[in-house]
Amino acid sequence: MKRILLWSLLLCTTSIFAQKFQGKAYYQSKTTMDMDFGGREMSEEQKKRIKERMKGFLEKVYILDFSQTASVYKEEEKIAAPGQSRGGFGSMMAGSFSQGTQYKDVQKGVIMESKEFFGKKFLIKDSLPKLEWKMEGETKQIGKYLCFKATALKKVDELDFSSMRPRRGRNDRDKTDEEKKQDSIKAAKDPLSQIDIPKEILVTAWYTLDIPINQGPGEYWGLPGLILEISAYKTTILCSKIVMNPGEKEVIEEPTKGKEVSRKEYNEIVKDKMKEMQEMYRGRGGRGGRGGRG
Template structure:
């Protein structure tokens, strides 16, 4: 009888821990940038300046607030960066996509769904959809990230790649091809939640690091606070126009084409030929 009572108390204790288990993980992101300039006006100094400016657009810090089944991923608040006027007087860096700073990515792995509140082109969208199942391959390799023993998992997936060019050939359309990339994740069983940064999840422990194609893109956990004194606030976002992921992707594709069309040279104007590769 005493043994049964002890077992029941242990199960109750474990269940309570599972419900209360929570934490905050800090991640830093990076992307590889490659820029090719074909104009005689371009030089190495301009190329390097452009690369450094674009790198800063992708080197950000995010926090993942999580419990056993829910999480919120968002960029850390920081002072606004000054706007860049241009390079060489007539070239301006701009990025195509969301504003990033106010975006909130909510996941509920128990209900297999996510909500992504994103500010894009000055309009707030509320993307609601099911979590896509990723076919992770568990690997035998391990390594430490800080004090946490991490295990490797890999995934090969296809994606659309579009070469963004500015060329004097105004009849040339941007070329889109299908490519493959290898995603490597490092997760720890010491934090038993099947979540991770951005839209990565589905492993038997918290994802601590993501590497895409050997460093072309990376997300690395730099700090973890487990069961903080103050309750972790995980609230599903609700602001914006509701839309599915597919419909949002269609909107983004249309806007991207409009942007590339806007910067295409007109009336036979000769100019620099610029190729930019981001994380690919």
């Protein structure tokens, strides 16, 4: 009975709210990093240096511009600190794992992501994935908004940076020199072999009926209110500010620039490029590192 009353109230509120409007929500995203790389032991100083270098990838601020049926989700622009921008293979690959500008239309069931990879623009277009949300009945306050809890199991994309974790294995100190050597060769040939990505993860969302639209950060949507917080594996996305009907409204429209591909096609392009670049860098290292034929 409580659920029926809640949905009835929601329908009435939605009809009143359905007038032309626009909002802007700011989200802070933070991903924790597993420092146990294949069982290798690192000092606290080494861990601290790696975390500092990775901070720009692990902590981000995003802006969600939303209307009743569509939204654009993009990273807040910021100027890199001196010495923070680095060239090389790692920096070039970072763009493929970073989220591009996302557009989603819940009415049409479409999600599009505009990304640039190795100087080429891509427009990744797919059907909007639908999660089977389970209403948990718990509530909590986020800022001035009363939020309700929902959970769902989500299939993980094979190149989802936030869900990657080092593949578990024996500790380095338990391995022979030959085993360590073979591990290094395998990692050089296929860097993704050292990474484990779960098939699916549990997602916890907190949404508010005060803004009754089925939108949220990134690819998340499908609840009877704006999603203000998402917890998925080691990433938490939390809304820090909402502005309704801002004075300067952003244009919410489908992106058009870039070669149109599906997510599966884009992932294949990235993996092929990774192999190509890894071969090139390994070749250079081989000539300089072994001093002869390898």
